[in-house]
Each structure stands twice: as structure tokens, then as C-alpha cells.
Amino acid sequence: xxxxxxxxxxxxxxxxxxxxxxxxxxxxxxxxxxxxxxxxxxxxxxxxxxxxxxxxxxxxxxxxxxxxxxxxxxxxxxxxxxxxxxxxxxxxxxxxxxxxxxxxxxxxxxxxxxxxxxxxxxxxxxxxxxxxxxxxxxxxxxxxxxxxxxxxxxxxxxxxxxxxxxxxxxxxxxxxxxxxxxxxxxxxxxxxxxxxxxxxxxxxxxxxxxxxxxxxxxxxxxxxxxxxxxxxxxxxxxxxxxxxxxxxxxxxxxxxxxxxxxxxxxxxxxxxxxxxxxxxxxxxxxxxxxxxxxxxxxxxxxxxxxxxxxxxxxxxxxxxxxxx
Amino acid sequence: xxxxxxxxxxxxxxxxxxxxxxxxxxxxxxxxxxxxxxxxxxxxxxxxxxxxxxxxxxxxxxxxxxxxxxxxxxxxxxxxxxxxxxxxxxxxxxxxxxxxxxxxxxxxxxxxxxxxxxxxxxxxxxxxxxxxxxxxxxxxxxxxxxxxxxxxxxxxxxxxxxxxxxxxxxxxxxxxxxxxxxxxxxxxxxxxxxxxxxxxxxxxxxxxxxxxxxxxxxxxxxxxxxxxxxxxxxxxxxxxxxxxxxxxxxxxxxxxxxxxxxxxxxxxxxxxxxxxxxxxxxxxxxxxxxxxxxxxxxxxxxxxxxxxxxxxxxxxxxxxxxxx
DNA sequence: CTGATTTGATTAATCGTTTAATTAATTGTT
DNA sequence: AACAATTAATTAAACGATTAATCAAATCAG
Numbered sequence: 001x002x003x004x005x006x007x008x009x010x011x012x013x014x015x016x017x018x019x020x021x022x023x024x025x026x027x028x029x030x031x032x033x034x035x036x037x038x039x040x041x042x043x044x045x046x047x048x049x050x051x052x053x054x055x056x057x058x059x060x061x062x063x064x065x066x067x068x069x070x071x072x073x074x075x076x077x078x079x080x081x082x083x084x085x086x087x088x089x090x091x092x093x094x095x096x097x098x099x100x101x102x103x104x105x106x107x108x109x110x111x112x113x114x115x116x117x118x119x120x121x122x123x124x125x126x127x128x129x130x131x132x133x134x135x136x137x138x139x140x141x142x143x144x145x146x147x148x149x150x151x152x153x154x155x156x157x158x159x160x161x162x163x164x165x166x167x168x169x170x171x172x173x174x175x176x177x178x179x180x181x182x183x184x185x186x187x188x189x190x191x192x193x194x195x196x197x198x199x200x201x202x203x204x205x206x207x208x209x210x211x212x213x214x215x216x217x218x219x220x221x222x223x224x225x226x227x228x229x230x231x232x233x234x235x236x237x238x239x240x241x242x243x244x245x246x247x248x249x250x251x252x253x254x255x256x257x258x259x260x261x262x263x264x265x266x267x268x269x270x271x272x273x274x275x276x277x278x279x280x281x282x283x284x285x286x287x288x289x290x291x292x293x294x295x296x297x298x299x300x301x302x303x304x305x306x307x308x309x310x311x312x313x314x315x316x317x318x319x320x321x322x323x324x
Numbered sequence: 325x326x327x328x329x330x331x332x333x334x335x336x337x338x339x340x341x342x343x344x345x346x347x348x349x350x351x352x353x354x355x356x357x358x359x360x361x362x363x364x365x366x367x368x369x370x371x372x373x374x375x376x377x378x379x380x381x382x383x384x385x386x387x388x389x390x391x392x393x394x395x396x397x398x399x400x401x402x403x404x405x406x407x408x409x410x411x412x413x414x415x416x417x418x419x420x421x422x423x424x425x426x427x428x429x430x431x432x433x434x435x436x437x438x439x440x441x442x443x444x445x446x447x448x449x450x451x452x453x454x455x456x457x458x459x460x461x462x463x464x465x466x467x468x469x470x471x472x473x474x475x476x477x478x479x480x481x482x483x484x485x486x487x488x489x490x491x492x493x494x495x496x497x498x499x500x501x502x503x504x505x506x507x508x509x510x511x512x513x514x515x516x517x518x519x520x521x522x523x524x525x526x527x528x529x530x531x532x533x534x535x536x537x538x539x540x541x542x543x544x545x546x547x548x549x550x551x552x553x554x555x556x557x558x559x560x561x562x563x564x565x566x567x568x569x570x571x572x573x574x575x576x577x578x579x580x581x582x583x584x585x586x587x588x589x590x591x592x593x594x595x596x597x598x599x600x601x602x603x604x605x606x607x608x609x610x611x612x613x614x615x616x617x618x619x620x621x622x623x624x625x626x627x628x629x630x631x632x633x634x635x636x637x638x639x640x641x642x643x644x645x646x647x648x
Numbered sequence: 649c650t651g652a653t654t655t656g657a658t659t660a661a662t663c664g665t666t667t668a669a670t671t672a673a674t675t676g677t678t
Numbered sequence: 679a680a681c682a683a684t685t686a687a688t689t690a691a692a693c694g695a696t697t698a699a700t701c702a703a704a705t706c707a708g
Contacts, residue, residue: 003694010585014658019696026697027656046437050377051694059374061417061438074399077393082420091417091438093385095410096403113370113417119669229583236588258553259583264560327664338688343666350667351686375664378693 002043010039022047053115061091062112062285065104065121065129073255073274077139080278081120081141088282090117101127118285125181135288137281141183142300149280149301151272153183157190158301160224160270161250163305165198168314169222169250174202175234176226184226187254191224216241216249221314228253228260229267231310235263239316246312256306267308276301328366334363346371377439385415386609387435389445389453392423397579397598402461404602405444412606414441425451442609446447449505449537459612461605465507466624473604473625475596477507479516480627484548484576484594487629489522493546494576494636498526499558500550508550512579515548533561540565540573545638552577552584555634559587569635580630589633600625 004015005046011018013032020026023035028036052203055058062085066074078094085092095111104124108131109120111119118135128146130136137148144150164172174191176184192199200220203211209318212223212234231253238245245251247267253260280296287294314315328339328346335342335615337356341360344350345360346369352360377383386409390398402418409416419427419435428448432455435443442459452470454460461472468474488496498515500508516523523543536547536558549555555577562569569575569589577584580595611618 001694006695015695016659016697017657019694020657023696026531027654029656032656048378048694049437049439050374050383051663052373052696054372054378054665054694055696057663074402078398078402078418079420079422083422086419086434091434093415094402094406098403098407110410110415113373115373126553137402229586232583233586237589238584239588259556262553262557262560266560266564325664329664339665340667340689341687343664344687347666349685353686356686372664375693376666378664378695379666381693 001048002045003043003048007036007040007043007045011035012045012111014099020051034271045215056119060089060116061093061114061116062175062282063095063114063119064117065095065097065107065111065119066200067097067099067104067122067124068297073272074273077122077278080274081281084279084282088286090282090286096125099191100124101129104129114210115192117124117300118289120281125178135285139277139281141186143182143186143312147300148284148297149277149299150183151277151303153186153303154190155300156254156270156272156305157192157224158194159190159303159305160268160286161191161194163268163307163311164222164224164250164252165194167250167311170198170314171200171220172198172222172224173200173212173220174224174226175208175212175230176202176204176210177230179204187226209234213237213241213243216243222250222252222311224252226254226268228255231267231269232259233261235267245310247315250314252311260306261308263310268308268311269306271304273301273304325370325372325405328369330367331360331364331367333544334367335359342447347613378480380396382438382613384413385417385438385440387417387419387432387438387440387443389419389421389428389431389443390434391421391446397596399521401446401602402599404598405605408603408606412610414610421448424448425453428453444581444605444609449502449645454594459609461609461612463601463605467510471624472608472621473601473623473628474507476624477510477627478514478517479549479624480578480596480629481511481516482518483514483517483627483629484578484592485515487544487592487631487635488513488548488574488576489518491574491635494522494638495521495524495544496546496548497524497536498550499532499536499554500526500528500549500630501532501554503528504612510551533558533591537561537565537567544573546576546635548576550578552579552581552591555591555593556583556587559591559634569634571639574634574635574638584630585632587634592632592635593630595628595630597625597628 004258006052008015008018018036021028021033070077082092093111093116095107095273098105108129112131112133120137121129122139123129138146139150140151141149141150159301172195201215223234225234231251234251243249253267253269256269260267260269284294284297292295330344332339332342341352342360345357367591383432406416416437417435417440419431421431425448432453436455436457444461445453446463447453462470463474465474465477496519498512500512502508525539529583549558555575558575567573577591577593580593584591584593608618608621
């Protein structure tokens, strides 16, 4: 590995001058800067992160803690985050919090031990972790007071709900996965606020799909779920019950996961602007590291309704089924 | 942050002794080691990675390069890898190669620039990257001569194929996603070898699902795909064509992704032992870093057949459809 | 032409560890 | 009892960058 000393020896100046020339600090003549730069390029010089970190106390590495790396959203967040981080000259160290709040704390501790400059955390459901020692960006939902950036889950819920109302549904049921999740509660809050009288029931958890089917038999014409996976589960239950989507009942998911467009029928869902969330997370993070406060800190990012074929105008077949 | 000097001053010995006591190198009396250890614990001492890296040239960080972090397998690999790495005292820095071989090279270069001790790479389809400077573990498939560890994709293909043969199918078609992928080619090789005469056609790519439907109309009773997503796509096309699974036709996927068990019918598929692959990758990596060669380097990990409801005994309805 | 200012470079200390070389004290051998 | 071998600790030199302090030369004002 080529270091400052080598370049300095080559050109015949001190290492300090080379350092100054390369980082743009201190006073160095234009001409010398140019010569040093080209020589550094020729030799393929890469500053030693270790040395720099030792001296400056900054590693240029961010930690990413996810509640469960198996979370279907993780890939996209990780991808966008790694791209955004790269643009900011930062690296991303991952840590899994394996489902439990204690593991989450442990994961944060490990990252801290590796000297990360900041931590981006998607918190465990119902927890509000605080690393303390370094700046933190929390990606959760508006209801979390510590939230730094997130999709506007409430708004997203409102979006699907309006769509469903627009196409004439008057008897709607909602299905959530886990009431402990603030994200899901926000999504449902958005739905219920818009739905008003059209909302006939909210179901939760594993028993949900069956209860939803029952609700459909007694008149519901639309099912709003808080995740695509839940929607797929309902879709399967509907097939068993010989109920068609969207003819008998409209169905929606959340998150626009990989399989949503290839389901039959293609699933109407709500997508997060993961790109924007990731780049804001990085921006907020870097601002915090500099000791500043990002103007968009705490704000949410609008969600986008993706209308496909699983929702359609509330029709007669369902009504008929109901009335008989 | 508390450092060696502080502990040394506290106890009244030199920093070298403290270092030796804590790392177990050099000669230090049992009694002193104990005293130093407890004092270090009391103060919550964490060695500075930067300083250690600077001196030893090792960062304790591994780079992970994935062809596309959006790859549905990524979360599980990342999770297992991060756990296995943690047990080995290593951290994992991620880099996305965004689909292109050039970006892959670039991602590797970036990781190298950050001083990683080794790189674990899941190569871009059809490429064989070589970072050169640091030890590398390649997770691909047996057909890749550089492969360090991977699922036995060929064996997995053979597994589903045998299952299909066992339950009496005699007219089988295969659907692959992209012939450039060595993984997919291996899976299909395993299938074809076992299928023999029972194999009537192999289709590839986006036009595949329709061709498969056509094949079913002309007698095929089973469809073997190389991924769950592909299977879901076929499933949707079958619904459109009013063909039932598994009554008319049996269907299988690959990878046992999140949605496989909740499809209707639940999808028969082949699962990778991601746990084992990840921990072997780390073991092979650490062995390489030490300059040794791991005995299992280059070996594959068996896959596991997951039989659900999308496959059943070849029956008459399909035959009838065929003969008419 | 002298003293003050600006410019361009160097010196040297420092960050926290590791580790080879050295010294001092203890134990063992004949 | 004298000398070698072992044990337990210290010293001091790195590792590669950053940065405050310093210095010499050049520029400028009056």
C-alpha cells in the first residue's frame, strides 16, 4: 500500500504538505497541489482509513440496525441506503436485531464497539432504542416521536381508503397483522379516518383471514390489509371459499412487494418511496454528525397508490350474495 | 473513551503489559492478568479498532457484494452472515453491485478502499469477479470453478424431479428465468437428468408462462420452475386459463420464499440451507485470512425438498383434458 | 530601505495499539 | 556458589494520517 510518505519522498516535500495538498487544507501552492495530485493518482494512493480514523475519531462508517433482516422491505432499504451512503462517502455496516429488543440493544452495542459514526435504526415493533453515544436516525412512522424519516403510513392508509370509497364500496373490512406495530396502527388509522361509516370491522392477526371471509359472506365488498403478504394470505383463503377478486370482493395490500404485480389478479397496493427515505436518512444522519439539524428531520415521505386489478367498482354479484 | 493508558495508569504498570494481559500474548503473571481484566471490565474498556487496524493491518471487517441487494435471498444471507460473522468477531460491510458487472467491480474496489480483510461475493450472473488483493469467498453454484460454498442446486433440481416422477407424472415441462444464470442452469440440469423421457420441454424467460400454459393444454401434467416468483407467475396464468393446481397440473418453485407457504395452494418448493451456507462462508473466509485452506472449500450444501399442496398424484382430469 | 504582512512550506506531536528488544528478578543446574 | 535458563515486566519504535505551531522567503506599505 502506498502512503503519504512515499508520495512525499517521491516529490521531495514533507508528508504534511502532501496531506494538505490532498485534503485541501492548509496552504499549498497551486502548482505543487497539481504535482502531488497527479503523482498520487499514478501510484494509486488510497488514504488509510485506520490511520485517519485513529487521528480524527471518525470512521466514515454508519451502522444499520433492522428489526429483522428478513423483513421484506430490508433489501430495498439496504440497497438504497448503501447507494446514498456511498455518495456521501460512507460505508454501511449491518447488524441484525433478530426480533428481540435485547438483541437490538446488543446489535447497537456491537456497532458502537466498531466505532461507527452514526446509527440508522428501523426499530423493533414497539421499542424506541437510543444508542446515546452517537447520532441516530430512526426510520419508523410519524407516530413515533423519535422518528427521523419514514413513509407517511397514515397518508398511505387514507390513499387506499379513498380509492375504495371512490369506486363505490360501502361495506369495508380491515385486516392488520400485529397491533403492536406502530406502522400498522398508523396505516389503519389513515384508513379508518377516511372510511367513516363505510368501515364495518377491523381484524387482527392469524385468525384474521377466516374472520374476513366470514365478513365477506355477510356483505363486505372490500378488504384492506396492512401488508401484501397478508393480502396474499387472504387471497388464498378467498380461493378456498370460492370467492373471486375483484368480482366478489376488492382486495388491497401494502408495500408493493416483489410478488404483488404477478399475483392473480395483480394486487392494488401502496408503495413507499424507499429511494427518498433512504437518501433523507443519510442526509439527516450526516447533518447530525456535523452537529446540525436537517430541515426535513421528522418529516414523512408521501406514499404512492398503485392501482392494479384486485380492486374494482363495487358490483351487484357481491350485493346479491349478501342479500340472499 | 477509556484506553490502555488509563488502565495502565490505574494499576501502575506499562501499557504494553496491559495490552499483553488483555490479548493473552507475551508473558504476564496470572495474578496481574486477573487484576487488569477486572479493571478493564469495570471501566468498560473497548479496544480502538482504528488503532488496532492501523498497527496490525487487519480491520476485522468483511465486505459483502451481492448482484442486487433486491434479490429475495439477500435478506436471509445477510442475516445469517451477519450472525456468523459476529460469532467470529467480524463485521459486515455491504455493497450493492446494482446489476452490472462494472458496478460489481466498482463495489469491490470501494470495499477494498475501506480496508476489508476479505470479500464474500455472490457474483453477477455469468461473471467471475476477482478482487485480487484480499481473500475471497464466492457463493454461486458447483458449476462455477471459483465457487467456495453454495447450495447443491443440481441436487435440488434432482430432488423435485424425483418427487414429481414418484407421484406418477410422465409429461413434465420446465420453466427457467434466465439462461445466463449458472444457478438456474444447474437447477435445470438436475431436473433433466432425473426426468429423462418424462421431460417434454424447457422454456425460458418472460414468454415462458404462456408457452407453459400451451404445453399443459397439450398434455403436460407438471410444471417445474427455477424460482418461486416464476411459479407464482405461472400460477396466475393458470388461473386466467381456468386450470387448477394441483388437480390439472402440479407446480413447483425454488427457494421457499416468504410467500410460498401462503399461496393457494401452498407451493411445493426446494429450500436452501442458508444458515449452513452462511456459516461455511465465514469459516472458509477466516481460514483464507489465516492463510489456510478450509476442508469444505468448494463443497456444496444439500438442498431440502418442501412438499406442500401444489403437487399431487398425476390424475385423470389432466389426462382426459389431454386426450380430448 | 526597513518593518509588517502574507504565502508556502516544514517540524513535531498526537491518536491507541501492538510487538520486538531489553532489563531485572527469580529459578534451576552442576 | 557461580552461571545459565526462565519468567515477568518495561522501553521504545512503529503503523499512517492530521494539525497546531513554527519558520523562511517573498510581497507590501510608507
